[in-house]
Amino acid sequence: MNEQAVIRTRGLTRYFGAKPAVYDLNLEMPRGCVFAFLGRNGSGKTTTIRMLLGLLEPTRGEGTILGHDIRSLPPEIRARIGYLTEEHQLYGWMNVKECGEFQSQFYPRWNEKIFRGVIGHFGLKPAARVKDLSRGERAGLCLGLTLAPEPELLVLDDPAMGLDPVAHRSLIESMIYLTRRSDRTIFFSSHQLADVERVADYIAILDRSVLRVCCSLEMFRNSVQQVRLRFPGAPPPVPKIPGLLQAFRAEGELRLTCVQFGGATEQALRALAPTQMEMVPISLEDAFISYLGERGEKSFILSETEAQP
Amino acid sequence: MKTLILKELRENVKLALLGFGILTLMLALNAHSYSTDLKNLGAISDSQQEYLQKYLPWQPLVSSGFLTLTGFFCAIFGAVLGWFQIHNDRHRDLWAFLIHRPITRTGIFLGKTIAGLMLYVLATGLPLAGFVTWVLVPGHVAAPFEWAMLWPLAMLFLSGTLYYFAGMLTGLRQARWYASRALGLGVALFVSLTFKSEPHLWQALIFILIGGFILATAVWGGFHSHGFYRGQPAAGKPALTGALMPGCGLVLALATILLVESLLRNSDSYRWSDYQMTKDGIIYKVTHGTGDQSDIVDLAGQPLIDAKTGRMMGTADFNRRLCTRVQINPDFGDRAPRGRWFDRDCYRFTFWRATPDTLWYYWGRYGRLVAYDIGTRRFIGSLGPDGFAQNVSGDGNRFGDGRNNYAVASRRIINTTQAVYELDPDHHTVKSIFTITNAPNETIGGIGEVSLNGYDWDYTIVVTRDYIRLLTPDGNVVWRFAYKPNHPDYGQISVAFLDSRNQFALWLTPSGHTQEKTGWKLPMQVTWLDREQGVLRSTDLPVLSRNRREFGREQKLMSLSISPALMVMLPWFNAETRLKDIPWVLVRYSLAAALVCLPVGWWLGRRYHFTVGAQMGWTAFHLAFGIPGLLTFLSVQEWPARESCPNCKKLRVVDRELCEHCGAGFAPPEKTGIEIFAPLNVTDART
Numbered sequence: 001m002n003e004q005a006v007i008r009t010r011g012l013t014r015y016f017g018a019k020p021a022v023y024d025l026n027l028e029m030p031r032g033c034v035f036a037f038l039g040r041n042g043s044g045k046t047t048t049i050r051m052l053l054g055l056l057e058p059t060r061g062e063g064t065i066l067g068h069d070i071r072s073l074p075p076e077i078r079a080r081i082g083y084l085t086e087e088h089q090l091y092g093w094m095n096v097k098e099c100g101e102f103q104s105q106f107y108p109r110w111n112e113k114i115f116r117g118v119i120g121h122f123g124l125k126p127a128a129r130v131k132d133l134s135r136g137e138r139a140g141l142c143l144g145l146t147l148a149p150e151p152e153l154l155v156l157d158d159p160a161m162g163l164d165p166v167a168h169r170s171l172i173e174s175m176i177y178l179t180r181r182s183d184r185t186i187f188f189s190s191h192q193l194a195d196v197e198r199v200a201d202y203i204a205i206l207d208r209s210v211l212r213v214c215c216s217l218e219m220f221r222n223s224v225q226q227v228r229l230r231f232p233g234a235p236p237p238v239p240k241i242p243g244l245l246q247a248f249r250a251e252g253e254l255r256l257t258c259v260q261f262g263g264a265t266e267q268a269l270r271a272l273a274p275t276q277m278e279m280v281p282i283s284l285e286d287a288f289i290s291y292l293g294e295r296g297e298k299s300f301i302l303s304e305t306e307a308q309p
Numbered sequence: 310m311k312t313l314i315l316k317e318l319r320e321n322v323k324l325a326l327l328g329f330g331i332l333t334l335m336l337a338l339n340a341h342s343y344s345t346d347l348k349n350l351g352a353i354s355d356s357q358q359e360y361l362q363k364y365l366p367w368q369p370l371v372s373s374g375f376l377t378l379t380g381f382f383c384a385i386f387g388a389v390l391g392w393f394q395i396h397n398d399r400h401r402d403l404w405a406f407l408i409h410r411p412i413t414r415t416g417i418f419l420g421k422t423i424a425g426l427m428l429y430v431l432a433t434g435l436p437l438a439g440f441v442t443w444v445l446v447p448g449h450v451a452a453p454f455e456w457a458m459l460w461p462l463a464m465l466f467l468s469g470t471l472y473y474f475a476g477m478l479t480g481l482r483q484a485r486w487y488a489s490r491a492l493g494l495g496v497a498l499f500v501s502l503t504f505k506s507e508p509h510l511w512q513a514l515i516f517i518l519i520g521g522f523i524l525a526t527a528v529w530g531g532f533h534s535h536g537f538y539r540g541q542p543a544a545g546k547p548a549l550t551g552a553l554m555p556g557c558g559l560v561l562a563l564a565t566i567l568l569v570e571s572l573l574r575n576s577d578s579y580r581w582s583d584y585q586m587t588k589d590g591i592i593y594k595v596t597h598g599t600g601d602q603s604d605i606v607d608l609a610g611q612p613l614i615d616a617k618t619g620r621m622m623g624t625a626d627f628n629r630r631l632c633t634r635v636q637i638n639p640d641f642g643d644r645a646p647r648g649r650w651f652d653r654d655c656y657r658f659t660f661w662r663a664t665p666d667t668l669w670y671y672w673g674r675y676g677r678l679v680a681y682d683i684g685t686r687r688f689i690g691s692l693g694p695d696g697f698a699q700n701v702s703g704d705g706n707r708f709g710d711g712r713n714n715y716a717v718a719s720r721r722i723i724n725t726t727q728a729v730y731e732l733d734p735d736h737h738t739v740k741s742i743f744t745i746t747n748a749p750n751e752t753i754g755g756i757g758e759v760s761l762n763g764y765d766w767d768y769t770i771v772v773t774r775d776y777i778r779l780l781t782p783d784g785n786v787v788w789r790f791a792y793k794p795n796h797p798d799y800g801q802i803s804v805a806f807l808d809s810r811n812q813f814a815l816w817l818t819p820s821g822h823t824q825e826k827t828g829w830k831l832p833m834q835v836t837w838l839d840r841e842q843g844v845l846r847s848t849d850l851p852v853l854s855r856n857r858r859e860f861g862r863e864q865k866l867m868s869l870s871i872s873p874a875l876m877v878m879l880p881w882f883n884a885e886t887r888l889k890d891i892p893w894v895l896v897r898y899s900l901a902a903a904l905v906c907l908p909v910g911w912w913l914g915r916r917y918h919f920t921v922g923a924q925m926g927w928t929a930f931h932l933a934f935g936i937p938g939l940l941t942f943l944s945v946q947e948w949p950a951r952e953s954c955p956n957c958k959k960l961r962v963v964d965r966e967l968c969e970h971c972g973a974g975f976a977p978p979e980k981t982g983i984e985i986f987a988p989l990n991v992t993d994a995r996t
Contacts, residue, residue, distance in 0.1 A: 015963050018950035030989050055405050057540040059964045079411035085402035105312035106410045210978040215987040223985045242982040259983045
C-alpha cells in the first residue's frame with residue numbers, strides 16, 4: 001500500500017435510489033501527481049469527487065483524503081484542499097474583490113498575489129459583479145479563489161466545462177503555471193482529452209459507475225491498440241475476443257480496437273482468415289473515445305439505396 | 310464566523326427590509342385605525358356599549374387583531390427568512406462552496422443562525438418596539454398600560470424564531486415537498502397552538518424553548534449531514550425525529566378529523582340535550598342535533614305541539630317562547646385562579662363604559678374604575694368605593710380583591726366583598742345600594758344586573774355564601790333564597806324571569822368539578838319563587854350532560870391517531886393535574902394502535918437490518934408515539950435500496966458491507982477484459 005497516497009478509497013459506493021452511481025471504487029492516488037478522472041456524463045465522476053470531499057455520504061465503502069476519513073473531514077484538512085466546482089457557482093451579488101475578501105478570511109495561507117495574478121490573467125475587474133461575469137470569467141474567478149489559499153491538493157471538477165477556447169486556454173495555463181510544484185497534487189475530471197494528454201500523469205476511467213482504468217497515461221496509450229483486418233469479400237462476424245472495445249466493419253475490412261492486444265487475441269483474429277492483418281497507429285483521443293464510447297460492432301457498409309448520391 | 314455573518318446579513322438584508330417595511334406599514338395602519346375609531350366614538354348609546362366592549366381595541370397592544378397580525382407575521386416572516394437563508398446556498402455547487410472551507414459545520418450553522426436572528430429582530434422586533442413606544446407615549450392611547458401586557462406580544466415574537474428554524478429545516482431536508490419536507494413546521498405550529506393555552510407564562514416559555522431547541526438541533530444536524538438523516542451527529546437524529554413528529558401528528562389528526570366528520574357526522578354522538586324554560590315556567594328537554602330542528606319534549610317525554618298547527622313546534626317558535634335567564638358563577642375567592650396566562654395578561658383591565666368624552670375601564674391591578682379623556686387620550690382619574698380620585702389607586706380602596714380582572718359585572722353596578730354599588734360615570738360618583746349587615750363572615754361572590762328589555766335596569770342578583778338575593782335597582786329585596794347547603798357544589802346559578810312579573814325560577818346547577826367527584830349523579834335543582842308567596846315548588850332534574858369520562862366513537866377513533874405519550878401528557882399541561890385526569894380509556898385505544906405499529910416497525914427494522922440498539926430504540930418510540938411515531942419513522946429514515954445477494958440470493962440492503970443473511974461481501978464489478986490497472990507511483994510517472 002502506498003503510504004504517500006493522498007486519496008485512497010476502498011469499495012466506495014454510492015447509490016441514488018436503486019441505481020449505483022459509483023460502484024466499488026478502489027483508488028489510490030500518490031502525492032505530487034496530476035490525476036485525470038475521466039468518464040462519460042453520468043458515469044459517476046462528480047459523485048466520486050463529492051464523496052471524497054465529504055459533501056455526499058457514501059452508501060458503503062470508505063475513503064481517506066490527506067489521511068483523514070472522508071466522512072468527517074476537519075476544517076484544517078479542508079484548508080489544505082482546494083475544490084473547484086463544475087458549474088463555477090458563486091454569490092451573484094458579490095463583486096470580484098468581495099469574493100476574494102470573503103474567501104481570504106477563512107484561509108490563513110491566503111496568497112493575495114496569486115489571486116490577483118489569476119484574475120488579472122482572466123482580465124477580471126475587481127468591481128465587476130459575479131452575476132455579470134461570463135462563464136469563462138466566472139471560471140477564472142473560481143480558479144483564483146481555489147488557488148490563492150495555496151492548497152496542497154487541488155480537486156477540479158471539469159474545470160473547463162462550457163468555456164470558449166480562449167478561456168479554456170487561460171484556465172489550463174493558469175493551472176499548469178501555478179500547480180506544477182512537486183508537493184502539489186491535482187485531481188481533476190475532464191472531458192477535454194487534449195488537456196489530459198497535456199497535463200496528466202495518471203488517468204482513471206469510470207465506465208458506467210465502475211472503475212475500468214487506473215494507470216499512467218503512457219501505459220494507457222500502450223495498452224489500447226487498433227488492428228486492421230482485410231478480407232476478399234464481406235468480413236465475417238467478429239468472434240468473442242477478450243479486451244475488444246470496438247469493431248468497425250467496412251467493405252472488405254474489419255477494424256478492431258482492443259485492450260492488451262496479445263497472443264490470445266491475435267490467435268482468435270487469425271482464425272478469421274484475413275488476407276492481411278496489421279497494427280494501425282491510434283491517437284490518445286481515439287483510444288479514449290473507443291474506451292468511453294459504446295462498445296460493440298459498428299458497420300460502415302452502406303446499402304445500395306443509401307450509397308446513391 | 311464574522312465573515313459568514315456579514316455575508317448572510319448582506320445576502321438577506323433585502324428580505325429583512327421588505328419585512329420591516331410591511332410590518333411597519335401594517336402597524337402604522339393599526340395605529341391610524343385606533344385613532345380613527347376614537348375620533349369617531351362621539352355619543353354612544355347604551356345599546357352600543359356592549360358592541361364597543363367586544364370589538365374595539367381599547368389597548369392596541371393586547372387587541373386580538375394586533376396580536377393575530379403579529380403572530381401571523383412573525384411566523385410567516387420567520388419561516389420565509391429561514392427557508393431563504395438555506396435556499397440561497399442550496400444549489401449543489403454553491404452548497405459545496407459554502408461547506409468546503411476551513412470552518413466547522415457548527416460554525417456555519419451559528420454564522421447563519423446569528424445573522425438570521427439579527428435580521429429577524431430587525432424586521433419584526435424594531436417595528437414592534439416602535440409600536441410599543443408609540444403606545445407608551447402619553448396622549449396616544451386612552452387606556453391603561455402594564456408592562457405585563459407585553460408578555461403576549463413577546464411570546465408571539467419569540468415563537469416566530471421557531472418558524473425561522475422550521476423554515477431552515479424545510480430548506481435543508483432532503484425530502485419531497487409533497488411528503489415530509491415541510492413537516493418541521495409542525496413543531497412550530499404545535500407550540501403556537503399550545504403555548505397560549507398554558508395556565509402559566511413560564512410553561513409557555515418552556516414550551517417555546519423546548520420547541521426551539523429541538524428545531525435548532527435538527528437544523529444543526531442537517532448542516533452536518535447536508536439535510537439527510539444518515540450522517541447526522543448523535544444529537545441530530547433524535548432532534549430531527551422530534552422535529553418531524555408533531556408535523557406527522559398534525560397531518561394524521563387532520564386526516565382523522567376529516568374521516569370522522571364524514572363517517573360519523575350523523576351519529577348520536579353529535580346530539581346533546583339541555584333543559585329550557587318557557588315564559589310560563591314550564592321546563593322542556595331540548596335535544597339538539599346537526600340540523601336546524603331540535604327535538605322538544607316536556608319532562609314526561611311528550612313532544613311539544615304547536616296549538617295553531619297541531620304539529621311539533623319548530624325551534625324558532627319555541628325560542629320565542631323562552632324566558633330570560635341570567636346566569637352567575639359566584640367566586641368567593643376559594644377557587645384557584647384558572648384560565649390561560651395569555652388571557653390574563655391581555656385582560657389586565659376591561660372596558661367598562663364610554664361616555665361622550667370619557668372612556669372608563671375596570672383595572673384589576675388597582676380594583677378601581679379608571680377614566681381616560683377621549684380628546685386628549687390622557688388619564689383623568691379613578692373611581693373606587695370611596696368615590697373619585699385624581700390618581701389611579703385612590704387611597705387604596707378597591708372594588709375587586711385583585712385576583713381577577715372581571716369584577717365588573719354589568720354596566721351600572723359593581724361590588725366589593727361586602728357591598729354592591731351603583732356607579733354614575735357622568736358625575737364621577739358611587740352609591741351603595743346593598744351592604745351585608747350582621748354577618749361579618751359573609752362575602753359577596755357574584756352579582757348580576759338584569760335587564761329584561763336589554764336597556765333598562767330591572768333587578769340585581771346578589772350571591773353570598775348564605776343567600777341568593779334578588780334586589781330591585783334601589784336595593785330592596787324581592788326575594789331571598791338559602792344557598793348555604795348547596796354551596797359550593799352547585800357552582801352555577803341562574804334566575805329565570807317568567808311572564809308574571811312576580812314569578813321567578815331559580816336554577817342551581819352542579820359544577821363539572823363536583824359532578825366528576827360525585828360520578829355525575831347530582832341533579833339540577835329548580836325552584837319556582839313568587840315575590841309574595843316565597844317558594845312555590847321545586848323539582849330535581851336528572852343529569853343530562855355527558856360524563857366527561859365517557860367517550861364517543863369519534864373520540865375513540867381520534868385517539869387511535871394520537872400518540873399514547875401525548876395522551877398521557879396532555880392533562881399535565883393544565884394547572885391542576887391529577888393522574889385521574891388522564892383519559893385512560895382513550896390511552897388504551899391509542900396504545901392498541903401503537904401495538905399494531907410495533908410489528909410493522911420491527912419488521913422494517915429487520916428488513917433494513919438495524920442494529921439491536923436502533924431496533925430497541927425505535928420499538929420504544931413506536932410504543933410511546935403510536936401511529937404518528939410510525940409515520941415519523943417512515944419519513945425520517947432514508948430507506949436504502951435492496952438487491953439480490955449473489956451468494957444466498959436473498960434481498961440485502963446496499964448500505965452494508967456484508968450480506969445480513971449470509972455474511973458475504975458484495976461482488977466486485979464484473980471483469981469485461983478491458984481493465985487496465987497498474988500500481989501508481991509518482992516517481993515513475995514523472996520520469
